[in-house]
Amino acid sequence: GIQVEQSPPDLILQEGANSTLRCNFSDSVNNLQWFHQNPWGQLINLFYIPSGTKQNGRLSATTVATERYSLLYISSSQTTDSGVYFCAVEKWGGNSGYALNFGKGTSLLVTP
Amino acid sequence: NAGVTQTPKFQVLKTGQSMTLQCAQDMNHNSMYWYRQDPGMGLRLIYYSASEGTTDKGEVPNGYNVSRLNKREFSLRLESAAPSQTSVYFCASRTAYEQYFGPGTRLTVT
Numbered sequence: 001g002i003q004v005e006q007s008p009p010d011l012i013l014q015e016g017a018n019s020t021l022r023c024n025f026s027d028s029v030n031n032l033q034w035f036h037q038n039p040w041g042q043l044i045n046l047f048y049i050p051s052g053t054k055q056n057g058r059l060s061a062t063t064v065a066t067e068r069y070s071l072l073y074i075s076s077s078q079t080t081d082s083g084v085y086f087c088a089v090e091k092w093g094g095n096s097g098y099a100l101n102f103g104k105g106t107s108l109l110v111t112p
Numbered sequence: 113n114a115g116v117t118q119t120p121k122f123q124v125l126k127t128g129q130s131m132t133l134q135c136a137q138d139m140n141h142n143s144m145y146w147y148r149q150d151p152g153m154g155l156r157l158i159y160y161s162a163s164e165g166t167t168d169k170g171e172v173p174n175g176y177n178v179s180r181l182n183k184r185e186f187s188l189r190l191e192s193a194a195p196s197q198t199s200v201y202f203c204a205s206r207t208a209y210e211q212y213f214g215p216g217t218r219l220t221v222t
Contacts, residue, residue, distance in 0.1 A: 001171075031209060043202065043213035086154065088211075098143060098162050099170060100211060104154040 002027045004103035006087055012109045013077050021072040021106045023087030031090035032063055033100065034072050038083045046072070046085075077110045084108070113138050116214035118203050124220045125193045133188040133217050135203030143206050144186035146170075146178060148199040149216075155202065161186055193221045 003026040013019055025032075034046040047054050051065040058077075063070040074081055084107050088100035116137045125131055137144065142163045147155040147170075157170030161180040175197060177189045186205075190197060198221045203214040 033211060035213075041200065041216050043216075045210055045212060048210045088155075099145060099157050099160050101157075102147075102155040104152065 002029065002089055002091055002101050004087055004089055004101055006085075006103035006106050008106060009104070010107045010109075012111065015077060015079060015110055015112055017077050017110075018073070018075045019077060019108070021074070021085050021087075021108075023070040023072070023089075023103055025068050025070075025087075025089045027091055028065065028068070029089040030092045031100065032070055033088050034061055034070070035086045035088065036081075036083055037086065037105070043086075074108075077108075079110045079112060082108055082110050115139065116203055116205055116212055118201075118214040118217050120217060121215065122218050124222065125190075126222055127194060129193050130189070130191050131193065132190075133201055133203075133219075134185070135187065135214060136185045137203075137205040137212075138184065139205060139207075139212065140183070141205035141207060141212075142183070144180065145204040145206070145211070146176075146186070146188045147202045147204065148172065149202060150199050158188065158201075193219075195221050197221050 005024045007022045032050045036044045047061045049061045049063045053062045058075045060073045084105040086105045088102045119134045145160040146158040159178040161167045164183045179187045201217045
């Protein structure tokens, strides 16, 4: 299956700082999503972004499909941004089925 | 809409016991999924159901069975629980493009 690598694995920021999380993937994809897992364990959809750029408030994401990477930007971070950020990708057709492959995540801690 | 719901939220089993984790969605999605999450491993797919009446193995299916009872419900069964199955289990459903998760079941096998 497609390999998904996320970096950095861990990140500590002070409130108000900006950060960039990266997701590299090993093959062309039809679907790419970013999720946030909050400290209570809930997984929340952030973006569906197989290509291009999207923004939602202080968060934005860019996927460069031809170069097989995606970036998640967090600006003016807040303590509520803490948690684990997962990138997940999917390639349709072949033997891969119809299911997302997840990276191991970036664990973010935002301190006051 | 409740979205994706899972029961129970917590469970402790002894080795060899069996149990079924329940999942239901009210978003009329065709596809449903079961994942397990272990520290440092991300989410790994156990089984999925692309549509009512079909199920397929994922990355880590050994020791589990599933039933797609109807379009809303997708259950995961552990026939003989082992300590290696201690994990947090997530159910999900999706549209063609976006996936939505339930709150998870934290399972401990002693």
